[in-house]
Amino acid sequence: MNTVPLRSRPLLLANWLFSVALLVIVIVTVGGITRLTESGLSITEWKPFLGALPPLNQADWQAEFELYQRIPEYTQINGPAGMDLAAFKSIYWWEWIHRQLGRLIGLALVVPLAFFAIRRMIPQGYFWRLFALAALVALQGSFGWWMVASGLETRTDVSHFRLAIHLCTALILLGGLIWTALDLRRLAMSSARPAKLTMIAAATGLILFLQLLLGAWVAGLDAGLASDSWPLMQGRFFPEFDRSQGILWAMSHDPFLIHWMHRWWAWVAVAALVIMARKVKPISRKASIAIHAVFGTQILLGIATVMSGVDFHLAVLHQLVGALLVASVAWGAHALGR
Numbered sequence: 001m002n003t004v005p006l007r008s009r010p011l012l013l014a015n016w017l018f019s020v021a022l023l024v025i026v027i028v029t030v031g032g033i034t035r036l037t038e039s040g041l042s043i044t045e046w047k048p049f050l051g052a053l054p055p056l057n058q059a060d061w062q063a064e065f066e067l068y069q070r071i072p073e074y075t076q077i078n079g080p081a082g083m084d085l086a087a088f089k090s091i092y093w094w095e096w097i098h099r100q101l102g103r104l105i106g107l108a109l110v111v112p113l114a115f116f117a118i119r120r121m122i123p124q125g126y127f128w129r130l131f132a133l134a135a136l137v138a139l140q141g142s143f144g145w146w147m148v149a150s151g152l153e154t155r156t157d158v159s160h161f162r163l164a165i166h167l168c169t170a171l172i173l174l175g176g177l178i179w180t181a182l183d184l185r186r187l188a189m190s191s192a193r194p195a196k197l198t199m200i201a202a203a204t205g206l207i208l209f210l211q212l213l214l215g216a217w218v219a220g221l222d223a224g225l226a227s228d229s230w231p232l233m234q235g236r237f238f239p240e241f242d243r244s245q246g247i248l249w250a251m252s253h254d255p256f257l258i259h260w261m262h263r264w265w266a267w268v269a270v271a272a273l274v275i276m277a278r279k280v281k282p283i284s285r286k287a288s289i290a291i292h293a294v295f296g297t298q299i300l301l302g303i304a305t306v307m308s309g310v311d312f313h314l315a316v317l318h319q320l321v322g323a324l325l326v327a328s329v330a331w332g333a334h335a336l337g338r
Contacts, residue, residue: 123184207268
């Protein structure tokens, strides 16, 4: 017999989704560490179930290292640089932790969802939305392997396009979790209908999405190293870049131009976020403050990351605060849609 009071059920589900959202923020941060430490290609096989166990003895470690020694990243870069088994272990563990967090998020969504569905605790109209979020986690895992596979045969790194898809899908999942949790919390308090997406929230989300996409390309191409000065690049406002294959190719492949676009599109995003936060303020002052605080921190971290020559800790914080920005914008957008 279900002993959870009817009114408490949406709040229980909301807290569950907030917890999963926190895990997504953690995995996005670890994903940044994985990229910065060049760990993403250290595990060359995709074993959804058996891969949950790390190497347990010296023979297992040697077997994993031998698999890694076959790919171009090792034969062209790390092998000539003298990578040994100890150095391999240091990158392997970051990728292993990243994959375990992915498995944990999947379980944290699917198992409670099945339990709540069996106990008929899911409010009307929410089952398919929750199912879609769980399916998005599975899709994200597939995107992760698709990304890794791009660097196993001919490339020495992963495709920056696939990396962007992998990261942006995680951030879309994060926004969906926050939005749905807020809907459920509001349902528990006032039996209100779900919030609607407003035009200003949609426009701001689109502008922010483009900035996040450019950020993913910057990460994938190591374009943060294109300049260690701000606001100028190479001593000039507009940098030199490869024009030989046309401007559209350069806008999606050239690290200097992509770095430039990411640093200046940020101000378009700031303008949109300021406008949105001002609209949010009369409805939810806390959400408005969160948006302002997070994008301000993110701008400062972005500049500091560039000027430090992509300092590891600053770059990780930049990715973490990027995820927090998505969460705060989802909060503000939900407030506008109430």
